[in-house]
Structures are given as C-alpha cells and as structure tokens.
Amino acid sequence: MLKEALQYIIGLKRPEIVETKDGKTYTPVSLTRLDREHDVAPIELRSLSGLVDYVQSNFDHERKLLIHVESPRSVRVYDALNDENDRRTYVKATAMLPSIIFERYMDRENFNVQLQACFVKNEDRDSVLKLISSIVEDNSLKTEDTGITQRVTAKTGITSVGVENVPNPVTLKPFRTFVEVTQPESEFILRLKEGPNVALFEADGAAWELNAMASIAEYLKENLAAEIADKKVYVID
Known part of the structure; x- marks a missing residue:
C-alpha cells in the first residue's frame, strides 16, 4: 500500500x-x-x-x-x-441478407430452393429453374462439356429423354444489398456435374458492388x- x-x-x-x-x-x-x-x-x-x-x-x-x-x-x-x-x-x-452459396457445388434440391428464395425473379432465373427441374432424381444425367458451354441430357420420364443447352453466362439478381434499392444484376457461370450437383460462379469481377453502392x-x-x-x-x- x-x-x-x-x-x-x-x-x-x-x-x-x-x-x-x-x-x-x-x-x-x-x-x-x-x-x-x-x-x-x-x-x-x-x-x-x-x-x-x-x-x-x-x-x-x-x-x-x-x-x-x-x-x-x-x-x-x-x-x-x-x-x-x-x-x-x-x-x-x-x-x-440471406446466406447464398457461390463457387461450391450443391445438390439440385437445395440449389432450387436457394434460387427461388434468394434471387429476384427474372428470365434467366426461370430458365435455370426449368433446366434444373428437368433432371430426375435417379441421377440420370449426361453432360457434353466444351469448357464454355454444356449440353445436358436429362431423363424427363422412364421412356423419354430431353436435351437442354445450359445457358452461360446467366444474368441473375441475388439479394446482396438493402431491400430498399434495386438488387444489382451480374453474370454467373452455371455448372452441372453428375449427382446431379449444380454451382454458380461469379463472373463479373465484383462490379456489382460498385453498382449497389x-x-x-x-x-x-x-x-x-x-x-x-x-x-x-x-x-x-
């Protein structure tokens, strides 16, 4: 002391x-x-x-x-x-903001839910949903990949097979900023592989951030x- x-x-x-x-x-x-x-x-x-x-x-x-x-x-x-x-x-x-998974493959069902819940409805989103929905649960998926585009053959039933071109790049509007402003759109590369698994890869160099700000x-x-x-x-x- x-x-x-x-x-x-x-x-x-x-x-x-x-x-x-x-x-x-x-x-x-x-x-x-x-x-x-x-x-x-x-x-x-x-x-x-x-x-x-x-x-x-x-x-x-x-x-x-x-x-x-x-x-x-x-x-x-x-x-x-x-x-x-x-x-x-x-x-x-x-x-x-919702948690959105990019740059990582996920199963078709979760991808479908994410696309509907976390993205603003537009033409490309609906096209991707239609493509993903055409893939049946028996994992019967065949892809022809050129590195830039993919051609997907997916069973639409036990007797018929549909052939779809995967649109790339796709222009989508995820919820990534405040809801009071228009969600910025940007380009993504859509990729599919056996499983069936699906992924989105960002392709705009984060230019959307400047647009959002x-x-x-x-x-x-x-x-x-x-x-x-x-x-x-x-x-x-």
Whole structure:
C-alpha cells in the first residue's frame, strides 16, 4: 500500500521536460490523453429507411452529418470533425441478407430452393429453374462439356429423354444489398456435374458492388434531398 501511495504522489507532480541538443523534447512521465468528447455507441439499424428517419429526426443534435456508404451491406453516419480532429459514429446500418452459396457445388434440391428464395425473379432465373427441374432424381444425367458451354441430357420420364443447352453466362439478381434499392444484376457461370450437383460462379469481377453502392447513395440523396440542400448532410460512396 505504501509503495502504491508513493507512486501516486510522485505521479501528481508536474512532468519533467527534457530538451536535447537537437531540439527534440522528451518527458519521462507517461501521459494519458483525456478526450473532451466521449465516444458514443452507434445505433445499429438494419434498413436504409431507418437511417433516413434518424437523420431527419435531429434526435441527438443538429450537427452536420457525413453518410458513408462503406459497402453494399454497410452504411455509417458520422459527425463533423471536432477541434481535436476526431469524429464520432452515430449510426451503423447493416443489411439483413440471406446466406447464398457461390463457387461450391450443391445438390439440385437445395440449389432450387436457394434460387427461388434468394434471387429476384427474372428470365434467366426461370430458365435455370426449368433446366434444373428437368433432371430426375435417379441421377440420370449426361453432360457434353466444351469448357464454355454444356449440353445436358436429362431423363424427363422412364421412356423419354430431353436435351437442354445450359445457358452461360446467366444474368441473375441475388439479394446482396438493402431491400430498399434495386438488387444489382451480374453474370454467373452455371455448372452441372453428375449427382446431379449444380454451382454458380461469379463472373463479373465484383462490379456489382460498385453498382449497389451507387444505388444506395442515390436512394439516400433522393430521400435526404432537403437536408443535403441545406448542407446539413453529405453522402459519399
């Protein structure tokens, strides 16, 4: 106890400043910075509409706000820099998205469910569903593969056989960003192999992410037009 008390008393004295010949200044005392503004725990939201409602409410203050579209799944709201060049995060919006399996083969039934539940309906999605549904459960599947396209022979009954060309690439719109904006479409390579097993491989170099972020920024600018015009809110992506 005595040792700790002495160390505390020593720590109360003004820090000793040592200046060297080269003009550099040092102190042997360890100092701790005390921020004038404490950090706040950001409000966690799951939608863009909730974020817009928060900004429009002026609930916490009327400071200028910066909205940063970090990714297709995440948006943060910051305040302006204070006198110490720090900024605080007030809101973090994270999209609620389904788990979609890419780059890995899965059985036909699970692939069918995933395609219907996690993708926006469009012409290519329906074509893929029709093709997958034509493959019967007895695993009677024959493929002719050129490396670019596949020709699939699948039994449609015990006496008939249908021949289908696998469309490649296919343009699909998985749920990959906030539901308030249009889901970005991108190209995928559809592959089938015996089992029957099916897989989708992304083929657009993740360009969809930039499109999704642009859509989010456009949504925010449209719904916060008055605040942006008054220079209270700024949106970047």
